[in-house]
Amino acid sequence: MGKLSMPPENPFYTVIDIPDEYFCDRNEETEKIIGLIANGSNIVLKAPRRIGKSSLIMHVFKNKAIAEHYNTLFIDIYGTKNASDFHAEFQNALLSAPFAKSAKIKRTFESMVKSAYLDLGNYDTASGTVSFPKIGFTPSTLPKIPLQDLFDYLEHTKKPNLVVFDEFQQIQEYPERMAATLRSYIQKMSNTRFIFSGSARHMLTTMFQMSNQPFYKSAAPMDLDILSLDSYTAFCKDLFRLGGKSIDDNAVSFAYHLFSGETYLMQETMKETYARCAPGAAAGKDDVIEAVNELLSRKETDYRDILSRLDNKKERNTLYCIAIEGIASGLTSSAIMKKYQLDNASSVQNALENLGPDKLALIERIAKGTYVIQDRLFELWIAAKSGILQTKFLEAEARFYRQREIAERINLP
Template sequence: MINNPFIITGSIPEKYFCDRREESKKIIRTLSNGGNLCLISPRRMGKSKLIRFCYDKPECADSYYTFYIDILHTSSMREFAYVFGLKVFETLQGKSRKMFMAFVQGLRSVNAKFGFDPLNGTPTFSLELGDISRPEFTLTEIFDCLEKADKPCIVAFDEFQQISKYPEKNIEALLRSHIQHLSNVHFIFSCSERHLVTEMFLSSARPFYNSTSILELHPIVAEEYIPFVCHWFDVYERTIREEDVLVIYRLFEGNTYYMQKTFHEAFINTPVGGSCTLDILRQTVDGVLEEAGDGYRQLLSRIPERQKELLYAIASAGKAEKIMSAGFIRKYSLVSSSAVQAAARKLMELDLLTEEDTIYFIPDILFRMYLQRLKNTNIIFVPS
């Protein structure tokens, strides 16, 4: 038994994984039948944990090489090729010496340094971003290696919509030209920015149009999550009321990570034999906000005043519509509709603001709460 059943880092053993039964079945079924999948949800809804959970299932772990590549921090095709190649190297190094050597020998377009550690005899690989001069060739070599692998491969690109922000305009067409001809490699495109994803996969003018199955990840329903929390408090000789779990569920609108983080900390703050009260939950949420505060303050320091004013206004509204109307501008003392339009466009590019069905909101719920508290220092998110 582990020390805390509300796991927030690393892999989650199946018994500590809440629900997602149907979603994991669909992912494995789609991939095992030779298809590709686009997985869509807001950030921190559990996409990466779900992918890793599926990777750990015997259906994947025993029959496939699995690769997980987070590309959120990348800003060019060259960086994409670098991160992709490095992750393939790291994964194969621990899985198959035969495949590892095939990969090393197949990377002819890079100036990477290969060798062996004299202490333990294991291969070494040093690849720097500057070693990649022709990323389109490097990508071809990586895909060729995976296509010739002795087991089928699953590649998950997390935050795949990031490629639409690269300066290279042909990256979608280049990747699609490779992917459509691969029979030994299957893909998960994990995405969080809905407006970009919709355009990328559902527009007939784009290379990835109609090329994958689509799975949208919604919040775990309260009827599943609340008993899950109460059960594990009980197993570890603590108690918590269902109605108090519901308070946190509603506060974070079912956001998987923030709920899990809160109950992880609340579990620590509840002694064996004790009860996790609303007061403990309130203090825990305050602590989570405080912990995130430094990062949010730095983020706000880099945002121009007009954009910041709009963020405060939309945070105060919770969810806002007609943000360029005279009424909204007057209510929140904004400058003009043109200034609001420009600020909204930039904030959406930064993924700090989302628009769905003409409704604008801040997708990071904790950031929204942080802004609300800045505007009203007396606000209480969880009643005592």
């Protein structure tokens, strides 16, 4: 891909759309996705939070094999609550796509909006312009082109289309039976490939692999793993070198293990480490620790807020217990309950429920009876408040391998 004319002030990106030269690895995954699409497959792309699903898809979009031969559409349905929100988000994405610029469907829509907005009195008659309303803004007044027409339009474009529904598991939260509706359109499409991506692994697996589900076997499954330590190390060293700086291998591997290979937190840490490193200087593990401390202090208000919203002492104690244990199991054993002043097994169960993915989403169950804090930085913050941050640093590598081992055991067929 073409080089940027001006190098960025900081080469560590924390947005979804990353220029290719600052994007780490994912070569195999990129090839695999392109191969499947070229073969006519749809894909269901799964990975835990903040590993890099959305960025990978944007990276694939920029690849020549895709960019030159497909129209691409990225639809993030994370914030959608029902079929109408979904519809609006899909329509907005389609109508603002460059490839639909002069499409008839767009003109039809503009006249629909114009009349609706004239009625509502918020169409700018002076300039004659309408801006497309965004979701959450005026969803109920947004005129809708029937879904059938949106899919029909895609079916008749000159180039084939690649459509991504990001955070696809969200449709399972709708009151409507959206999966069945969508399937009826999608299965008839010959001109469009779909990528369904999301982080609720279990839910997506159920949606695509259970024979009683509408999307059963309609997409090739793909699990996105964390970046390898080798490729992330080489990547960081290259970017430091480009800026006339350097970083030790063990500084990168410390960040890698500390954050369990989670791309977002590693990138945030490297961004901060890079910013603090003077030109010509070499960053080491201590500099990474300083960067982590800076990230922790920036989150102070947010994390305090989260805690203050846990009015229930049992929840708070359970949260602290998991944060301090790191990988916590046997929470209802008498030793653990005594150590963390947890009253009784049923109140711990209650607290786990409330802290879990369906409610506050602060903790995650990684195996039967085994929990971790979802946001590793939050765990470190609690550790810092409890005076055991240093221990967390020392244990980071061992903990990384333990968690990987548990995950592998769970994923065995």
